Amino acid sequence: AQSVTQLDSQVPVFEEAPVELRCNYSSSVSVYLFWYVQYPNQGLQLLLKYLSGSTLVKGINGFEAEFNKSQTSFHLRKPSVHISDTAEYFCAVRDFGNEKLTFGTGTRLTIIP
Amino acid sequence: DAMVIQNPRYQVTQFGKPVTLSCSQTLNHNVMYWYQQKSSQAPKLLFHYYDKDFNNEADTPDNFQSRRPNTSFCFLDIRSPGLGDAAMYLCATSMGRQANQPQHFGDGTRLSIL
Numbered sequence: 001a002q003s004v005t006q007l008d009s010q011v012p013v014f015e016e017a018p019v020e021l022r023c024n025y026s027s028s029v030s031v032y033l034f035w036y037v038q039y040p041n042q043g044l045q046l047l048l049k050y051l052s053g054s055t056l057v058k059g060i061n062g063f064e065a066e067f068n069k070s071q072t073s074f075h076l077r078k079p080s081v082h083i084s085d086t087a088e089y090f091c092a093v094r095d096f097g098n099e100k101l102t103f104g105t106g107t108r109l110t111i112i113p
Numbered sequence: 114d115a116m117v118i119q120n121p122r123y124q125v126t127q128f129g130k131p132v133t134l135s136c137s138q139t140l141n142h143n144v145m146y147w148y149q150q151k152s153s154q155a156p157k158l159l160f161h162y163y164d165k166d167f168n169n170e171a172d173t174p175d176n177f178q179s180r181r182p183n184t185s186f187c188f189l190d191i192r193s194p195g196l197g198d199a200a201m202y203l204c205a206t207s208m209g210r211q212a213n214q215p216q217h218f219g220d221g222t223r224l225s226i227l
Contacts, residue, residue, distance in 0.1 A: 044156070044216075
């Protein structure tokens with residue numbers, strides 16, 4: 001069965017500093033990986049996805065993530081954050097052939113001016 | 114813009130009074146999902162439709178039902194809401210059920226129970 005672990009429930013970062021949000025997954029088969037962002041009182045918006053090919057994936061709003069199969073990780077990074085990046089970030093995994101998308105518990109990113 | 118629209122954004126109902134939440138999509142996607150998201154938690158899948166084929170999650174309470182009268186619309190019915198059903202309800206769509214298909218979410222309906 002697939003599962004996702006986001007170890008950091010809250011991450012405070014100063015504005016214009018870099019950030020990394022950690023995501024580790026568990027699966028017995030190959031996976032597809034996704035990062036979603038949720039702004040207050042809104043739905044989830046797809047930031048980026050890893051399906052195949054290059055392990056470094058670039059998404060919207062300057063975010064990128066790197067798929068590391070040996071470490072079963074898919075960490076999200078941004079070199080310089082802005083106040084507008086304050087939101088909840090969810091990592092999600094889907095096994096090949098599995099209809100169900102499994103979410104991590106989320107990381108609340110707070111940008112400090 | 115093609116999108117997923119949920120109405121209303123905020124819904125207040127009384128304990129035990131049936132309530133219906135609606136979702137519409139202009140993406141012409143085959144699959145529509147309903148998730149429940151409680152405060153500071155991950156979204157939890159309740160059920161989904163692949164076209165007209167209804168798929169219920171094993172742990173979804175019987176109190177929750179869904180209807181999909183056509184491709185564009187999907188409804189979530191809560192027959193007798195309890196206090197524990199207060200949550201954000203998210204609708205999502207995807208083109209197909211293949212694992213590489215991303216899901217597109219609406220802005221959600223926040224349900225409060227008095």
